Amino acid sequence: MTTLHLSQKEVSAMTKDSVAELAKRLEQDAYENAFEGLKDWHLLRAVAFQRPELVESYVHLLDMESFDEA
Template structure:
């Protein structure tokens, strides 16, 4: 199993095309095992925290909901 290890520098260098390809893989959900999909999901989530402008069109794939901390 391949583990997700991507640095902040690598995320900073990602292009909109690379993020689109990642989102397309998640949309198709055609992985050979669940861990591949989970790794892509975690990568998209990491990008969302560091470069939200790249993930904006695909935020629905993350199923993020605002938290009520009150």
């Protein structure tokens, strides 16, 4: 089994346009297999944590909800 590794450099290289293309692929969900879609989802999630300003319009694709653990 291969492990997905996203480097800081890869996330830093993302631009507004590349994030928009990534989100478009995720919205269309026309991947040849589930693992390709999962890789894109993990990349978008990494960008959301490290560069949230780029993902503001696409948070709905991440199913991220805040939880009150108190």
